[in-house]
Amino acid sequence: MGRAPCCDKSKVKKGPWSPEEDSKLKEFIDKYGTGGNWIALPHKAGLKRCGKSCRLRWLNYLRPNIKHGEFSDVEERTICALFASIGSRWSIIASQLPGRTDNDIKNYWNTKLKKKLLGIPSSQKKTSFLQQQQHQQLVLPSPYLPYNTFEPSSNLSYQALQPISQEPLSSSSSSSSPLFQASEKQVKLETGSSTVLAFGGEMQNWSTCSEQLDFSNFLLKGFEEQISGMQNSFLEEFSCFGYDEIKQHLLNSNNGEFFLEEQRRQQETEKP
């Protein structure tokens, strides 16, 4: 048996919102607020819409101080840095970019940034991220570099990439840090002159042993410190961090200790 639907689909309107619906919703929320109950809101506001649809429309479009239009360079870099750090946690990323919504950032990532980072040719003026960074280490999360569907593009710098390991890292391996062992989909790619490490964006695996919020804060805090320590090169050369640098920095932080402690505890409980 599936989950009960949140509303009667046959009685609610779907598709694009009309200006009339927008103003109804906006006026109602301006007057009464959401009341913490989105399901009841459309009926009260006189809208033939699902509560979820109203919520989405409000959060992504109607709510005050929403920014639309082009993302700035700083916003782009923030998105890239956070994606490399925490993966596709769009709501957390959005919380770092005032006025931007998770949906906006997700769309921007999927339609523009991802392509830019992977060096897929486009009409845009900038040279590709990989082209700029041939002699440096990069950290990219794997959802957009999945090794099982990895297909080099015709782009020269991208073509040079070759998977050298497709095995999930063993949790008993002593050569890599505990922080990265927990990632299920870590893959190392090498070019002639540089190393690219791609690790899973699915951070939930890492956080099974801790409160998700604490873990997110841990990652964000670590990355903020990382960014502040590399401010100049970060701003000038896009978001580019070495694997070892990130690992070392995060492990050196207090939160790193917290994480390792949690991990030790988890390993204890997993023992037969």
Place this chain on the structure above:
DNA sequence: AACCATTCCAACCGCTCAGTG
């Protein structure tokens, strides 16, 4: 001008999680 391909983004869907009784 007409057609087709691609890009973009608003909106939807289905899932997880937290709160509540």
Place this chain on the structure above:
DNA sequence: ACACTGAGCGGTTGGAATGGT
């Protein structure tokens, strides 16, 4: 402890807009 409910989230999709031939 359990079931139920609503909020919130991330992945996916439909279709409008745009670009190319």
